[in-house]
Structures are given as structure tokens and as C-alpha cells.
Amino acid sequence: MHDHGVCLEMLYQARRRIAGEAVRTPLERSASLSARFDADILLKLETCQPTGAFKLRGAVNMLAALIEDRGREALSAGVVTASTGNHGRAVAHAASRLGVPALVCLSRLVPANKVAAIEALGGEVRRVGASQDEAFSEVERLVSERGMTLIPPFDDPRVVAGQGTIGLELMEDCPDLDRVIVGLSGGGLLGGIGAAVKAIRPACRVTGVSLSRGAAMWESLKAGHPVEVEEVESLGDSLGGGIGRDNRSTLRLVREVMDDHLQVSERAIAAAMVDILEQEKRLVEGAAAVGLAAIEEHGLDVRGQRVALILSGNAVSLSTLDRARALAGR
Template sequence: MTIMKSETVHRSADMVLLPVTLADIEGASARIDGCVSRTPLVRSNSLSNCAGQSVHLKLETHQPIGAFKLRGAMNAILSLDDAQRRRGLVTASTGNHGRAVAYAARELGVPATVCMSSLVPANKVDAIRALGAEVRIVGSSQDDAQEEVERLVEERGLTSIPPFDNVDVVAGQGTIGLEILEDIPDLAAVLVPLSGGGLAGGIAVAIKALRPQACLVGISMERGAAMNASIAAGRPMAVREEETLADSLGGGIGFNNRVTLALCSTLLDDVILLTEHEIAEGIRHAWHQEDLTVEGAGAVGIAAILAKKVEVSGPTAIIVSGANIDPKLHQRIIEGAEA
């Protein structure tokens, strides 16, 4: 594994005023307790044999919506005052965040609108509608969907729940890091799906604050990895969105990114990109060896181990971020279809 940062950078990171703190994450943990699941962390014998170290799967697939996004959405919505919630909620999403906002809004009795691009798979769109949210399909990119959010905020006074670049959302996702360290105190590495950086950034804040020697690796797809391009450039970069098995990792990070680029640039040790074939192998392995139905984004950590693109030196946690794959696509992949 090629390390992007030196230990010196991480020692100095303690002096950097990051936009999300351990206290934010601990507060989120208390706030969402009872509203989200504390997900299991299970050892994978097959991946442990492959890596030569103990490898564990953090199964965010066990959340009520089948994905980790409920943590951040619930924390952000519970952090609003009553007036903000009553105005109605709106968000842009590649699928799972919209589902999380729709679920949380239904549980709290407030209306929600979810804006998505035409690239979002139909099964994710249908699941959001089934939760009672208004769905708007706008354009062919996450940026197009975000523009619709901003219009609705301006015209209808709705309250925006950003998908990742928000302190409360990031703090909610960071609660995963607290749970991992409770289960693996001697943690050596975490492999985490990387898109807009809410999940990776939040987990990195928690892990680096409590176990700074642990390595954080963000994993994305080769097709349209916006955060990877932005980290390399030192500023938000636009990338062309393409169809990918890891559809939940699509979209840009926002040209006005205020939270997640700083976190990922400072705290991630490495970023790894995967081919579509490698992601498909991860999905197949999850089904055949782990008895798990996993979407492409949720399989990237598994895929990185299988492809030998990451080497770990001790107990490792892989974030299995979601299970919401189209059933027909999943069937084709596990039967061996090429990506």
C-alpha cells in the first residue's frame, strides 16, 4: 500500500482546527441512540486468510434502510429545531442518503423531498417513494440534483439536509468509528468507501482522535472519483459522472465544500481506486463467501483486499456500507456476468 501521508502530517493534524471534532461525534452518538442500529462487526475467515491479518466486516447493511446513511441523516434532522423540521426537508442524493432522509422524516412525522439524477438506479428511487417522500428526478448528475435542492430552499423555504458536506451529517457517520474501536481496541486499519467524504471523514476523525496510529484508507471506483481528484488538486474538482457498479459513490464534492475535503485531505492515509471488474468480484465474494447481499459501494473494501491493492499490518475493519443493489443486477453479477 502506498501511503500518501507521513506520520509527521498526522502528528501535526492535532493542531489543525478541523471542522468536525470527537466531541461532535460523541454528541451524535448520544443523540441517535435508539434511532439507528449498532451494527455488528464480524470476522471474515476468507478475507483474513487472503490478507494474512484478522479482517472484520462492519455491517451497515443491518441498518433499517440497509445503509449507513441513516446515522448522518438522523443526527442532522434531530439537530434541527421544530420550526426547521416543520418547513419540510429536502436533499440531493445518489440513493441511500435520500432513503435515510425519507425514513427519518417519516419516523419524525415531517415531509421530505428527495432530488436525484437520472443515474440513480430505479430500485433506490422506488424505495424512497415507498417511504412517503416526494421524489424529483433532475438532470444527469448530482450537481443537477443539488441545484434543484437550492431552488426548492429558495422558493418553498424547505430545510436542506446535505448528503455529506455538513458537520452534523459527518458526525453521525463518525459514530461508526466509535463502535469499531469498542470492538477492536488494537485496530490497525479501516477500509472505507469514499465518495463525498462524509463517511470517510467522520470515521477518520473518530479513529485518529482515539487511535492515531491506525491507518485510514479511502476506496473508490476509477470512474468519476471526485474526492480523489480533489485531494490531489488541493481543491474541489469536477469529474464526469459515469455509470458504475459503485453508483452510491458517484457525484461531485461541491465547489463550495467546507467540511469533507479538509477532513479527507488531512486524515486519510491513502486512496485506492478500483476497476468495475474488481468491484464485481467484491460483490460476488460477499455473496458466495460471506453470505451477504452488498451493493457496489459496499463491496469496495472487500474488493481492495481481493485485488491485493491494499496491504494491512494488523486487525482491520472493512465498512460494508450498503445492501441496496438492484436485485436483477445482483443476480447477473453473482452468476458471473462481466461488469
């Protein structure tokens, strides 16, 4: 096992735990994008998860692992997390399915549609502060004072292993994949997918895509330690937030498995969101469109390659989509 704590065996254990809760999502070839880039462009449709995003995999795996290890009674005080939305939805959904109370702390920046979605799944929402880090301080208080159990959004090997089941599916559905392009913020998604892909097919390139502003992982990788950055509003709001001051696993893991790292502008994200809606008839949030945005904005030469883009989630409101269309000039 590597020092970041995620090995292939953990990924297969995660797959066993999440079966029946998180779905095995389709990997579809995009005819229009394949023609545009003279490549095989494959779309991994995490938008098909019951909660609309990949986060369900990690939340279910961590909760199921905790119940296996400690028994359900140990979680009677409930589970708690901080989230920009999709992880909160995943925890609320997984907890209700597994019969455990859940509380989600959100910053005031999180859009109202995401708050409503968490509450609809039976999770209790508490809004605190103007950043992920402030919301996380409230989580720490609830853990120490009320004995709640933290379900971290990304920085835990059990969460990472859950997201890594996407990598297992990619390798089974397309064993000769040349490159996978993954949105990157906290590193749970890219770290998990990268751990799977590099263990099975080391030649496959893992490309991370961060926002051009407010990208904590980008700054942290450059500095060699966790760096806090100011959060800014973005179409790719799911890629905002810090990586945690005492990041234990994802910073190391991302450094180990990622081959290249690109940043994308708001305009590129907007154009990619509109493209995916118009060409693929799929509604995706900004964070799910960054793979296409990166190919376009950086002119990535993918000719003749098999490339998987992770369409990570569909939590987008019509007003955000209107903003994207205006910015893309469409």
C-alpha cells in the same frame, strides 16, 4: 477542534441523538477472508441499518440537531436533499420518524429500485437532470423559494459526525485495530470514521477507496480544490457524484485523516460483490465491496493485521448483481 469542524465531543453528541433510530451495527470476523489474507478481517455491517445503509446515522443526527437548535416548527416547510439513493432513503426515513415532511431530488441515473425505496418510506421524489449537480440545483431552488431546509448528503459537520459514530463503535469493539478501509466519494463516511479513529487511535491507518472513473474526491485531492468530473455508470453507483463546488468541510477533513487512497476497477468491485455474497452470505452494493476489491486488486499486504472493512449498504438490485456476476466471470 480542527478547522474542519468535527471533534470527538460532536461524535458523542451524535451518538446520543441517533440512539433508538440508527442501530449499533455488528463487527463480525470473516473466517474465510481472514484465512485468505492471513489477517483478522472484520466486517462492519452497516447493511443492518433499518434503511440498509450507514447514511441513516448522519441524517438522523442532522435532523435531531436542527430540531434541538431551532424547534420543530422551523422545519414545517419540510426538509430537502439530493441523493444517489441511500441518503435519500435515510432522510425520508428519519424525517418520517421525527414527524417532518421530506422531498428528495434525484438525477435520472439513479436506479428505479432506489427511487421506489424512498417513496415507500414516505418521501416525495423529484427526478431532475442527468447528474447529482443538476439535482442539487433544484434543491437550492426549493430552499430559496419554499423555505425548505437542506439536509446535505455529506458536506456538513453534523452529517459527518453522525457517520463518525461508526468510528466510535469500531474503536470500542476492536481497540487495537490496525487499518480501516472505507469507500470514498463525498467524504462524509471516511471523514467521520477517520475523525473518530485518529482521535482515539492515531496509529490506525485509514484507507480510502474510490472508483477508477468519475471519482471527484480523487481529482479534488490532487488539485487541492473541488473539481467537477463527469459521472459514469458504475457498480459502485453510491460512490459517484461530485463533492460540491464550494465544499466546506469534507475535502479538508479527508486530507487530514486519510493515510492512503486507492482506486478500484469495475471488475474488482464485481468480484468482491460476488465473493461477499458467496462467502459471507451477505448481499452488498458495489460501494460496500470496495474495501475487499482494494485488498485484492492492489495486493495490499495486511498479513497479521486487524483490518475493518465497512460494508456500507445493501441497495443492490438483482439485475445489478447479475451484471456483477457476468463481469466477474462467475
